[in-house]
Amino acid sequence: MYTAIALRHAAADVTLVDRRNFHLFQPLLYQVATGSLSPGEVAAPLRSLLRNQKNTRVLLGEAVNLDAAGRRLILADGEVPYDTLVVATGSQNQYFGHEATWEPNAPGLKSIEDATRVREKLLYAFEAAERETDPVRRKAWLTFVIVGGGPTGVELAGALAEIAHDTLRDDFRSIRPEESQIILVEGTPHVLPVFPVSLSEAAERSLQKLGVTLRTGVKVTEITGEGVTLVSPKGEEQIASRTVIWAAGVAISSFINALAQATGAPRDKSGRIRVEPDLTVPGHPEIFVTGDAAYLEWHEAPLPGLAPVAMQEGRYAAKAILNRLHGRPVEPFHYFNKGNLAVIGRAAGVADFGRLRFHGWPAWFLWLTVHLLYLAQFRNRLIVFLRWGFQYLSFDRGARLITGKNL
Amino acid sequence: MYTAIALRHAAADVTLVDRRNFHLFQPLLYQVATGSLSPGEVAAPLRSLLRNQKNTRVLLGEAVNLDAAGRRLILADGEVPYDTLVVATGSQNQYFGHEATWEPNAPGLKSIEDATRVREKLLYAFEAAERETDPVRRKAWLTFVIVGGGPTGVELAGALAEIAHDTLRDDFRSIRPEESQIILVEGTPHVLPVFPVSLSEAAERSLQKLGVTLRTGVKVTEITGEGVTLVSPKGEEQIASRTVIWAAGVAISSFINALAQATGAPRDKSGRIRVEPDLTVPGHPEIFVTGDAAYLEWHEAPLPGLAPVAMQEGRYAAKAILNRLHGRPVEPFHYFNKGNLAVIGRAAGVADFGRLRFHGWPAWFLWLTVHLLYLAQFRNRLIVFLRWGFQYLSFDRGARLITGKNL
Numbered sequence: 001m002y003t004a005i006a007l008r009h010a011a012a013d014v015t016l017v018d019r020r021n022f023h024l025f026q027p028l029l030y031q032v033a034t035g036s037l038s039p040g041e042v043a044a045p046l047r048s049l050l051r052n053q054k055n056t057r058v059l060l061g062e063a064v065n066l067d068a069a070g071r072r073l074i075l076a077d078g079e080v081p082y083d084t085l086v087v088a089t090g091s092q093n094q095y096f097g098h099e100a101t102w103e104p105n106a107p108g109l110k111s112i113e114d115a116t117r118v119r120e121k122l123l124y125a126f127e128a129a130e131r132e133t134d135p136v137r138r139k140a141w142l143t144f145v146i147v148g149g150g151p152t153g154v155e156l157a158g159a160l161a162e163i164a165h166d167t168l169r170d171d172f173r174s175i176r177p178e179e180s181q182i183i184l185v186e187g188t189p190h191v192l193p194v195f196p197v198s199l200s201e202a203a204e205r206s207l208q209k210l211g212v213t214l215r216t217g218v219k220v221t222e223i224t225g226e227g228v229t230l231v232s233p234k235g236e237e238q239i240a241s242r243t244v245i246w247a248a249g250v251a252i253s254s255f256i257n258a259l260a261q262a263t264g265a266p267r268d269k270s271g272r273i274r275v276e277p278d279l280t281v282p283g284h285p286e287i288f289v290t291g292d293a294a295y296l297e298w299h300e301a302p303l304p305g306l307a308p309v310a311m312q313e314g315r316y317a318a319k320a321i322l323n324r325l326h327g328r329p330v331e332p333f334h335y336f337n338k339g340n341l342a343v344i345g346r347a348a349g350v351a352d353f354g355r356l357r358f359h360g361w362p363a364w365f366l367w368l369t370v371h372l373l374y375l376a377q378f379r380n381r382l383i384v385f386l387r388w389g390f391q392y393l394s395f396d397r398g399a400r401l402i403t404g405k406n407l
Numbered sequence: 408m409y410t411a412i413a414l415r416h417a418a419a420d421v422t423l424v425d426r427r428n429f430h431l432f433q434p435l436l437y438q439v440a441t442g443s444l445s446p447g448e449v450a451a452p453l454r455s456l457l458r459n460q461k462n463t464r465v466l467l468g469e470a471v472n473l474d475a476a477g478r479r480l481i482l483a484d485g486e487v488p489y490d491t492l493v494v495a496t497g498s499q500n501q502y503f504g505h506e507a508t509w510e511p512n513a514p515g516l517k518s519i520e521d522a523t524r525v526r527e528k529l530l531y532a533f534e535a536a537e538r539e540t541d542p543v544r545r546k547a548w549l550t551f552v553i554v555g556g557g558p559t560g561v562e563l564a565g566a567l568a569e570i571a572h573d574t575l576r577d578d579f580r581s582i583r584p585e586e587s588q589i590i591l592v593e594g595t596p597h598v599l600p601v602f603p604v605s606l607s608e609a610a611e612r613s614l615q616k617l618g619v620t621l622r623t624g625v626k627v628t629e630i631t632g633e634g635v636t637l638v639s640p641k642g643e644e645q646i647a648s649r650t651v652i653w654a655a656g657v658a659i660s661s662f663i664n665a666l667a668q669a670t671g672a673p674r675d676k677s678g679r680i681r682v683e684p685d686l687t688v689p690g691h692p693e694i695f696v697t698g699d700a701a702y703l704e705w706h707e708a709p710l711p712g713l714a715p716v717a718m719q720e721g722r723y724a725a726k727a728i729l730n731r732l733h734g735r736p737v738e739p740f741h742y743f744n745k746g747n748l749a750v751i752g753r754a755a756g757v758a759d760f761g762r763l764r765f766h767g768w769p770a771w772f773l774w775l776t777v778h779l780l781y782l783a784q785f786r787n788r789l790i791v792f793l794r795w796g797f798q799y800l801s802f803d804r805g806a807r808l809i810t811g812k813n814l
Contacts, residue, residue, distance in 0.1 A: 038445035047578035080491035127467040
């Protein structure tokens with residue numbers, strides 16, 4: 001989307017192919033899962049975003065393969081010829097070989113459907129606990145395990161602790177929601193491993209203050225409908241839980257496998273395309289790969305799979321195309337690290353801007369501002385701002401619907 | 408919900424049993440189906456609405472049967488004893504014996520899931536038309552048939568005409584959305600049969616101005632994935648359409664069958680319980696039946712299945728219970744007709760207040776005001792107000808997501 005928008009004045013025919021009809025702002029997806037926002041507030045129709053851009057058309061379709069020699073993108077039901085191809089297929093949930101058994105019991109957070117499924121599971125667990133008379137089974141309904149201590153896991157754990165301890169406080173008669181236990185499991189020694197240790201520790205203190213149980217340096221070896229098995233240097237442990245949420249691994253999309261096969265592109269161990277410094281596939285200067293699907297080192301470390309990286313890469317691809325069209329030289333991609341932010345509950349957060357690091361409510365406030373500004377439509381910005389305001393003042397969350405086919 | 412709220416100060420233990428965890432404001436459901444509002448904006452969590460009412464608990468569960476002698480409500484997974492039972496199970500879509508074949512091709516508009524399914528079908532039809540090169544098949548994608556000319560069908564047809572002719576005007580490159588045809592089918596001679604003929608005719612003029620094709624006095628005899636068959640005095644006709652929406656018949660819920668069997672209650676031909684003037688089941692003064700499930704004549708005509716009737720009946724049941732608790736006499740139910748309203752597109756509507764009847768933008772404005780006031784939560788009221796404001800000024804609709812498993 002950022003490539004298409006940056007090409008709006010180009011003398012070029014732009015076609016945007018997506019299997020969904022909307023642009024999803026993934027960093028706020030966990031707020032849909034926890035009932036703060038509605039799906040329509042974190043997503044904007046692609047056609048609306050691009051309606052005034054006359055050189056661009058939008059096609060609803062799924063890219064499945066590539067004819068690199070013939071320069072044709074193969075869709076599930078058709079094909080699109082191209083001169084230049086920009087690939088931005090993102091990532092999906094990765095269960096490290098346990099997809100078939102773990103995925104049904106531990107939904108992830110990559111799509112709108114994932115988020116509403118997690119929302120249903122969370123809210124239904126409290127409803128089931130309210131009706132459960134057996135204390136052992138009730139405890140399993142009120143135990144929530146989040147696997148993965150990156151930004152998504154941390155933000156989800158903070159929001160869930162707030163729901164359990166504040167939002168639902170007066171909503172139930174038989175259970176006290178503060179009986180519930182939120183367990184955040186992370187394989188490395190600290191949560192938020194991409195942040196400096198001092199900020200990770202600040203985040204851990206904020207989480208503990210909200211009542212989150214931290215299990216760092218611990219691996220998950222089994223997930224069933226009844227709970228999880230954890231392994232640490234101290235041994236194996238079973239946790240009975242009816243609600244497990246996956247925030248751990250991401251995998252590249254299956255289109256990237258087809259792309260690698262069609263172009264012979266080199267890949268890293270998680271399957272991402274090792275791109276040239278100008279984000280093109282080696283030997284194929286007409287194919288750009290951006291976002292989570294691209295592997296590029298920057299200052300001796302791979303660029304992380306975060307929204308700001310993907311946005312900058314998308315805009316760079318457009319600039320490179322424009323420079324080529326005008327016969328100008330193309331500079332290598334230059335990443336500008338604007339810093340990392342994560343938020344924990346109502347008024348805590350961590351911010352890392354290299355030399356400038358801080359935590360607490362200033363980081364939380366900055367997070368709110370930045371995320372509002374990046375929402376794709378002005379309308380959504382205003383409505384999300386109002387929702388957050390209501391929620392901050394009332395401790396209530398509006399979008400707490402159990403939909404779907406569970407009942 | 409209105410009964411429970413009216414009992415908030417009663418010296419009684421109130422249990423509200425619902426298979427959904429939210430109260431749905433059905434009159435605005437068609438706005439979810441047409442992308443104006445998000446599901447969370449027309450629904451409010453029951454626990455939030457009743458959280459401060461300490462004599463009331465909410466149970467998520469499905470009522471399936473009744474032990475009238477033992478005064479026990481049987482749930483799918485448990486039971487609830489009662490002294491007094493208030494039944495408000497509403498209605499569901501009715502396909503007059505064609506459920507199995509028609510329902511998959513013509514979703515109705517009774518639940519949140521119905522509304523998002525209709526939204527997906529509508530939006531997907533435009534996407535498919537954009538990619539279709541065959542003119543006959545494209546026309547079938549751009550032909551929309553709405554079966555049923557009551558308030559839901561009329562409001563849906565008006566909104567859909569606006570989407571086709573205004574909202575999506577600049578969104579597509581290959582199709583012109585104004586090529587699309589919206590056909591409203593009604594079995595009686597006029598749309599809005601509950602309104603006086605002069606207002607029905609005003610509504611018909613407004614619909615035609617929006618480009619809706621009216622087919623009144625026409626019956627639907629077949630619905631398939633390819634279109635509908637219509638029969639009128641002039642003969643049989645096939646219309647090729649990929650999108651058929653059902654706004655015609657409503658049926659009572661299956662719980663009402665169980666209730667009638669358990670109590671021997673008399674019923675009308677569509678299965679509704681013929682209640683006493685105090686809304687109780689004959690021979691069972693401890694069981695009230697309200698809303699769409701109840702049949703009661705008022706001034707020689709049955710009360711219509713509309714939200715204002717159901718709300719008044721719900722409040723009446725609470726008042727009757729309170730009067731009994733205090734040993735006071737119970738007056739028969741008295742219906743106060745506040746009038747009927749329907750809205751057609753951006754600035755037209757019809758209003759019937761008995762002697763006072765009007766149409767055009769004053770009716771439209773009144774409709775907006777009344778529906779905002781009846782939304783259950785203040786937060787939703789403000790956000791819906793903003794969304795409508797944006798939409799009125801921009802002709803754009805925010806909640807245009809194709810979710811679900813279609814793709």
